[in-house]
Amino acid sequence: MSALEEIRSRFQNDHFATGATGIVIDSAEPGKAVCSLVLEERHMNENNVPMGGAVFTLADFVCAVAANGYSEKKTVSQNVSITFLAPAKGKRLIAEASCLRAGRTTALYTADVKDELGTYVAHAIVNGYIINQ
Numbered sequence: 001m002s003a004l005e006e007i008r009s010r011f012q013n014d015h016f017a018t019g020a021t022g023i024v025i026d027s028a029e030p031g032k033a034v035c036s037l038v039l040e041e042r043h044m045n046e047n048n049v050p051m052g053g054a055v056f057t058l059a060d061f062v063c064a065v066a067a068n069g070y071s072e073k074k075t076v077s078q079n080v081s082i083t084f085l086a087p088a089k090g091k092r093l094i095a096e097a098s099c100l101r102a103g104r105t106t107a108l109y110t111a112d113v114k115d116e117l118g119t120y121v122a123h124a125i126v127n128g129y130i131i132n133q
Contacts, residue, residue, distance in 0.1 A: 007069045017061040031099035033065035038092050049087035058095045059111040059124035066097040067128055075128040082124040090115030105130050
């Protein structure tokens with residue numbers, strides 16, 4: 001089994017992100033990850049654009065994969081700030097996360113969410129707390 005398959009298998013236990021919303025892990029490497037979400041009717045709000053909660057979940061999850069995919073330590077979100085920039089115009093959201101700094105007890109990640117047409121949908125900053133030391 002490849003490292004990516006192992007990571008996907010482990011994160012299947014994140015039932016809300018992978019099951020309820022349908023987020024897929026596209027790639028992962030230490031401190032980085034790419035996840036995507038094919039937009040369906042269940043993800044849309046009254047204005048027929050992706051609900052903020054769906055975008056937030058994708059941003060939070062891609063940071064979780066970047067932080068925990070290749071680490072024996074467990075990092076959890078301590079604080080998340082997200083800025084919604086534009087409604088998605090496409091049919092798929094793609095989120096890319098990267099680690100800016102990982103210390104002994106805290107870490108800082110960013111996530112950029114775009115659609116497949118290049119629309120910049122959201123930017124998130126995730127402060128993580130490392131619980132295994």
